[in-house]
Amino acid sequence: MMKKVLIAGAAGAMGQKAVALVNSLTDVELTAVLAPHATADQRAQLQLGPQVKLYQDRAQIDPKVADIWLDFTVPAAVYENVRFALDHGMAPVVGTTGLTDEQEAQLVAESKEKHLGGVIAPNFGMSAVLLMKFAREAAKYFPDVEIIEMHHADKKDAPSGTALSTAKLIDQVRPKHESSPDEVTTLDHVRGGDYHGIKVHSVRLPGYVAHEQVLFGGTGEALTLRQDSFDRQSFMSGVKVALEKVLDLDELVIGLENIL
Numbered sequence: 001m002m003k004k005v006l007i008a009g010a011a012g013a014m015g016q017k018a019v020a021l022v023n024s025l026t027d028v029e030l031t032a033v034l035a036p037h038a039t040a041d042q043r044a045q046l047q048l049g050p051q052v053k054l055y056q057d058r059a060q061i062d063p064k065v066a067d068i069w070l071d072f073t074v075p076a077a078v079y080e081n082v083r084f085a086l087d088h089g090m091a092p093v094v095g096t097t098g099l100t101d102e103q104e105a106q107l108v109a110e111s112k113e114k115h116l117g118g119v120i121a122p123n124f125g126m127s128a129v130l131l132m133k134f135a136r137e138a139a140k141y142f143p144d145v146e147i148i149e150m151h152h153a154d155k156k157d158a159p160s161g162t163a164l165s166t167a168k169l170i171d172q173v174r175p176k177h178e179s180s181p182d183e184v185t186t187l188d189h190v191r192g193g194d195y196h197g198i199k200v201h202s203v204r205l206p207g208y209v210a211h212e213q214v215l216f217g218g219t220g221e222a223l224t225l226r227q228d229s230f231d232r233q234s235f236m237s238g239v240k241v242a243l244e245k246v247l248d249l250d251e252l253v254i255g256l257e258n259i260l
């Protein structure tokens, strides 16, 4: 069966890669895009064939236009987008970051009610999926840990969804741990953000794409895990897997590793 896909955020950096991916697949057809500021004369530039419906406003979308809603938008839009998809029978594949735990839980509950599959993945890249897995394993033995994520200067959210997921995975397993109670800082926020005692540092610089380091320290030793996405193409194999599998799922699954 030919799967019909709508891409939300099709004019963005990830959306453009996703359009190229879907255009290259034989069992998936790009039938629509949601791109708030794209105009008809940008169709060629956005690689949209004549059959692709271009929506600027979610409310105008014909729910029958697609089976799958692929979302690479912005944190402020993603929750309502995914609810719209679920409410209208489209299976969401979500790369957009910024959903809260409560929002994710609500979306999972709604997907179960509707027996509709979906995938939410903070990172579709294999190096990041493996880094998170290895970090969770290492944290059992190294409770002292800090995370540094480095991204391009246009990134809208901080910390990255990947860094937050990494912190949550570490927090699930790391032994009880006391941080230095009498630390003095002389510069605001110099110790970074804090997720249940795990420090998270966000770097934003031109030239970078998406990178993460997890630093573990022990007595007289250290372990550093690092992954680098040098090109957004690194996310596309994971997106392809999600597009292949999502219509066989009957609830929203969080994390690419759970469908591999």
Ligand SMILES: NC(=O)C1=CN([C@@H]2O[C@H](COP(=O)(O)OP(=O)(O)OC[C@H]3O[C@@H](n4cnc5c(N)ncnc54)[C@H](OP(=O)(O)O)[C@@H]3O)[C@@H](O)[C@H]2O)C=CC1
Pocket: 008, 009, 010, 011, 012, 013, 014, 015, 034, 035, 036, 037, 038, 072, 073, 074, 075, 077, 094, 095, 096, 097, 098, 121, 122, 123, 124, 125, 157, 161, 235
């Ligand atoms: N899971 C993963 O593997 C990855 C996830 N990401 C995440 O994907 C998201 C997008 O990243 P990126 O492509 O770099 O960001 P961009 O800013 O390049 O693109 C976001 C796009 O979303 C559009 N947009 C804004 N509001 C809406 C809305 N209400 N409905 C539909 N579209 C909207 C914007 O349109 P306009 O500019 O016209 O307003 C823009 O084209 C981020 O959350 C990022 O963290 C990124 C890389 C990998």
Ligand SMILES: O=C(O)C1=N[C@H](C(=O)O)C[C@H](O)C1
Pocket: 097, 122, 123, 124, 151, 152, 155, 156, 159, 160, 161, 162, 163, 209, 210, 211
């Ligand atoms: O905005 C990005 O670029 C990325 N966002 C995701 C995140 O927030 O973790 C995934 C990857 O890091 C790239």
